[in-house]
Amino acid sequence: MTSLICTLQDHRDDVNWCAFSGKLFATCSGDKTLRIYNTCDFSELPFSPLSGHGYGVHCCCFSTCGQFLISCSTDATTMVWSTVTGEIEAVLEHPGRSPVRICALSPDSAHLVSGASDGTLALWDFPSKQLTGAVSDTTMVACSFSPCSQVFMSGSSYGDLRLWDLDMNQLLAEKNAHDLGVTCCIFAPNILSGQVVQFRLASCGQDSHLKIWAINKFSSGGYKMQLLHTLTGQSAPVLSCAYSSDGQLLVSGSVDKTVTVYDTCYFLYVTACSFSPTLPLIATGSMDKTVNIWRLEDRCRSKLLVSDWSEGDVSAWLVDENLEGLVDKFRANNIDGTELLSLTKETLASELHIDGYSYEREAIDSWINQKNRSSPMTNLPLLTTLLTPNHTLKMAIGRWKTSH
The missing domain is CATH 1.10.150.50 (Transcription Factor, Ets-1)
Structure with a gap:
């Protein structure tokens, strides 16, 4: 069960992404801005909105400690903001100067990945803000680090999912994982251990499907990817998905204007969605320029x-x-x-x-x-x-x- 807490109506264009830290909540939009709110009452911080990008902002994410907010834009840059002052700490110019569609920070805050519309995938050393590697593929629209921070998955508009290590070596590829293109992918925060180490990954796409994958890492260093579930409850392209901090819930947003929550099992639909790591809250952003904050019922x-x-x-x-x-x-x-x-x-x-x-x-x-x-x-x-x-x-x- 969920209940609507509030609706944020501050952006003047589509809300493209939203993200939680422990105490803050951020949104980004086609109106070129980011906005930051307190999660205690969803009041906007004094220095919000953050203005610095020259074009629409596609994605944003917090560092694990919540000290930094990272954003990427059509202006071909990835920016690092201070969540204390709202000032720009660094501007990372993407190789090829192509619109940057996705950015993701590793859980240990050591590495940052950004993906562009020209297919360039760039890896940055986050503490030094230096580029450490880049490869060319197809248009990048999705990216997520594993919970161990040692590998990351990318998703393309061609529908492929690819696993990479920190030396930019491709470890495996799932061709045509989603017909018509991947829209989002996200690793579950927990690691399953047994005879092999196993990660779980959720991906969604233009085919209106949400898929759950098992990624096994063998002692030999090899990886194998296996499709576990294909969820077909959405009636339109699924644009976003996110795991709760304990990995027990998965939320998805769709073009059919609905939000579905699965109890890794249960699901919600929209354009952007995010779980709070410390509070029973879900945020969903929409093409109607609004952000809704939802409270989850006490599941325990x-x-x-x-x-x-x-x-x-x-x-x-x-x-x-x-x-x-x-x-x-x-x-x-x-x-x-x-x-x-x-x-x-x-x-x-x-x-x-x-x-x-x-x-x-x-x-x-x-x-x-x-x-x-x-x-x-x-x-x-x-x-x-x-x-x-x-x-x-x-x-x-x-x-x-x-x-x-």
């Missing part, structure tokens, strides 16, 4: 039986049900899931001093407005006048009215 609590809930789970549930006023009272009485299931109206009234009865809204509002601080039914003092709609009773009344 939702998978537990109520009887297995901790005191913290009960408190979180009260907040979800807009019963914040009861949290301290429940905590003071050490109410966990088992205790919650055993609560009765009598217990609520006598021990927790919570009424627990249902009233007509107009009648109970009038009672409280007359400064009455006791229960109309038990005469016991009320520690809170917080009212909760009884949806179950309302539905029962509705069913009775329909049947009669």
